[in-house]
Amino acid sequence: MTELAAESPLLRVIGDDATPDGATDLTDAALLALHRSLLLLRTYDERSVVYHRQGRIGTYAISWGHEAIQAGAVHALEERDWIFPSYRESAVGLLRGIPPATVLSWWRGHPSGWWNPAQYGVASICVPIATQVPHAAGFAWGCRLREDDRVALVFFGDGATSEGAFHEGANLAAVKKAPLVLLCNNNQWAISTPLAEQSAAATLADKAAGYGMPGVRVDGTDALAVHDAVREAAAQARAGEGPTFVEAVTYRAAPHATADDPSAYVDPDRVEEARRDECLGRLEGYLQRRGLLNEKLAQSVRAEALDLMRQGIAAAEAEPPADPALLFEHALGDPPASFAHDLAELRRIQGG
Numbered sequence: 001m002t003e004l005a006a007e008s009p010l011l012r013v014i015g016d017d018a019t020p021d022g023a024t025d026l027t028d029a030a031l032l033a034l035h036r037s038l039l040l041l042r043t044y045d046e047r048s049v050v051y052h053r054q055g056r057i058g059t060y061a062i063s064w065g066h067e068a069i070q071a072g073a074v075h076a077l078e079e080r081d082w083i084f085p086s087y088r089e090s091a092v093g094l095l096r097g098i099p100p101a102t103v104l105s106w107w108r109g110h111p112s113g114w115w116n117p118a119q120y121g122v123a124s125i126c127v128p129i130a131t132q133v134p135h136a137a138g139f140a141w142g143c144r145l146r147e148d149d150r151v152a153l154v155f156f157g158d159g160a161t162s163e164g165a166f167h168e169g170a171n172l173a174a175v176k177k178a179p180l181v182l183l184c185n186n187n188q189w190a191i192s193t194p195l196a197e198q199s200a201a202a203t204l205a206d207k208a209a210g211y212g213m214p215g216v217r218v219d220g221t222d223a224l225a226v227h228d229a230v231r232e233a234a235a236q237a238r239a240g241e242g243p244t245f246v247e248a249v250t251y252r253a254a255p256h257a258t259a260d261d262p263s264a265y266v267d268p269d270r271v272e273e274a275r276r277d278e279c280l281g282r283l284e285g286y287l288q289r290r291g292l293l294n295e296k297l298a299q300s301v302r303a304e305a306l307d308l309m310r311q312g313i314a315a316a317e318a319e320p321p322a323d324p325a326l327l328f329e330h331a332l333g334d335p336p337a338s339f340a341h342d343l344a345e346l347r348r349i350q351g352g
């Protein structure tokens, strides 16, 4: 019988005032590489908010505090495995070598903001909620049919679990024993909709039982715990045992996006608590206790990340403006006459 996740405790490795640190089998080098990735994602996020305020990128979905989920998961996969992000994981491709300029161009709505998923094993960012789940399930099923031992990992939020696309993807993956890791970032908000209005289930991971797959719950601010949970889920998937639902529990400590004002609906004390317990500080505390990280090293990793972002925004801004014809060229095989008029109008605006 599948054990309900509500009956099992949240997985944790990094300790706090009340609990000692748990064990990890990651080498010192692997721990420092994980820290570098968290810091890169944090720097990307903080700079992106600034670039938005300066009018250099469009509306931006903030990922502050979610870096442990993103980096912990990517580090637990093999290079050949594929990642399916939502807008919340826009930067995850940086950990696979996608240049910051490409992702910043995506937020600028520029065609140079797209990449070939096959080059990086990172699918296109999905904005329609949960649509990436069936994409990932299909990809994973395809791998199984071709006896290719790659695994797919799909990121999605708590709100996404209410969508039909989530149900269809999760169900198909379980029935077909597709090698898929379903990684839910339960940040307890879907814009202004709280978790209690999203689902009446005791935990989101309990939904896994209904699909006949294991569900595990992990502390989403603990990069090592996320890493371990995803590595285990990926190993099972690769061994032909099918998908796992991993619920990473956290709390959204920032606005949904730059266009959102959460002061209208969020308890500021709860946000303050989440900001105090955020994931980068927790990992840095752990590494310091192990004698692996000091302020000088952290500073140099941060400076390197800042430099990458500076170069990234400069390269994104150096791109020539996109040709508006791109909007029309591949839209319809038999374009209506109005397209020519609309294109001429766009060219007139761009020229002026």
Ligand SMILES: Cc1ncc(C[n+]2csc(CCOP(=O)(O)OP(=O)(O)O)c2C)c(N)n1
Pocket (backbone or CB within 6 Å): 088, 127, 128, 129, 156, 157, 158, 159, 160, 161, 185, 187, 189, 190, 191, 256
């Ligand atoms: C199909 C669809 N419906 C509605 C929206 C509008 N929308 C954008 S973000 C969002 C909340 C999603 O919440 P969650 O899945 O918890 O992800 P989070 O934003 O917290 O990462 C909604 C409803 C959308 N993008 N797509």
Ligand SMILES: [Mg+2]
Pocket (backbone or CB within 6 Å): 157, 158, 159, 185, 186, 187, 188, 189, 190, 191
């Ligand atoms: Mg959410």
